[in-house]
Amino acid sequence: xxxxxxxxxxxxxxxxxxxxxxxxxxxxxxxxxxxxxxxxxxxxxxxxxxxxxxxxxxxxxxxxxxxxxxxxxxxxxxxxxxxxxxxxxxxxxxxxxxxxxxxxxxxxxxxxxxxxxxxxxxxxxxxxxxxxxxxxxxxxxxxxxxxxxxxxxxxxxxxxxx
Numbered sequence: 001x002x003x004x005x006x007x008x009x010x011x012x013x014x015x016x017x018x019x020x021x022x023x024x025x026x027x028x029x030x031x032x033x034x035x036x037x038x039x040x041x042x043x044x045x046x047x048x049x050x051x052x053x054x055x056x057x058x059x060x061x062x063x064x065x066x067x068x069x070x071x072x073x074x075x076x077x078x079x080x081x082x083x084x085x086x087x088x089x090x091x092x093x094x095x096x097x098x099x100x101x102x103x104x105x106x107x108x109x110x111x112x113x114x115x116x117x118x119x120x121x122x123x124x125x126x127x128x129x130x131x132x133x134x135x136x137x138x139x140x141x142x143x144x145x146x147x148x149x150x151x152x153x154x155x156x157x158x159x160x161x162x
Contacts, residue, residue, distance in 0.1 A: 005157070007150030009142045011044035016144055017073040018049065019063045021080035023056040027122070030129040031079040031115060034137030042145055057082050057116055058093055061100025068108035074152075075144035076104070079137060080116040081125045094118045111147030115140030 016039055020032045032051065039049055050073065054063050057080035064076050078101050084090040097116055105112035115136055119125045127133040 003157070005150060005153050007146035007148070007153065009042050009145040010149060011039055011042035011145050014044050014074045014145060014148055015048040015072060016044055016050070017067040017076045018051045019060050019067065019076065019078045020051060020053055021055070021057045021060060022053050024081035024083060024122070024125065027081035027117065027125040027129050028079055030126070031081070031117070031137035034130055034135045035077055035079060035115070035141040038138040038141035039145070042142070044145075056080070057097045060097055060116065061104055064101060064104045064112050065108070068104055068110040068112065073110065074148040075111040075113065077113045077115055077140045077144045079140065081129070082116060082118050083122055083125055084120050109151070111144060111151055113140045113144045113147065
């Protein structure tokens with residue numbers, strides 16, 4: 001029979017950092033509020049939540065890397081909102097931020113969650129930050145806790161092997 005591992009979104013004793021972009025703050029503040037609320041509801045103490053505001057989404061990966069390398073956080077949530085404009089800037093930013101966030105998790109073995117909205121317009125972003133389409137800040141918080149727990153379980157299972 002296969003050995004199966006599954007993380008649970010239990011936040012008790014977990015330390016979570018949130019990197020959030022100031023650009024499109026009308027959206028990112030909502031993402032942050034939902035994320036923090038979800039973390040608290042799952043048992044993360046206020047003193048165990050660190051929030052780092054960055055100018056824009058492009059700055060998220062470097063800040064997430066610094067936080068991950070500090071060994072002070074069980075997971076990192078990256079929140080931003082990139083809205084398509086009239087130039088190809090959207091494509092460059094989205095690609096680099098997604099790649100950068102993934103690289104941080106791979107390089108540090110700290111779960112880093114991509115909670116950056118990439119939408120065609122501001123209304124779509126608002127709908128995904130507590131509107132009709134759900135709340136990606138809440139989803140990112142839960143994913144961070146599940147992944148932190150999964151990583152812990154996997155590490156413990158490796159320690160138990162002969």
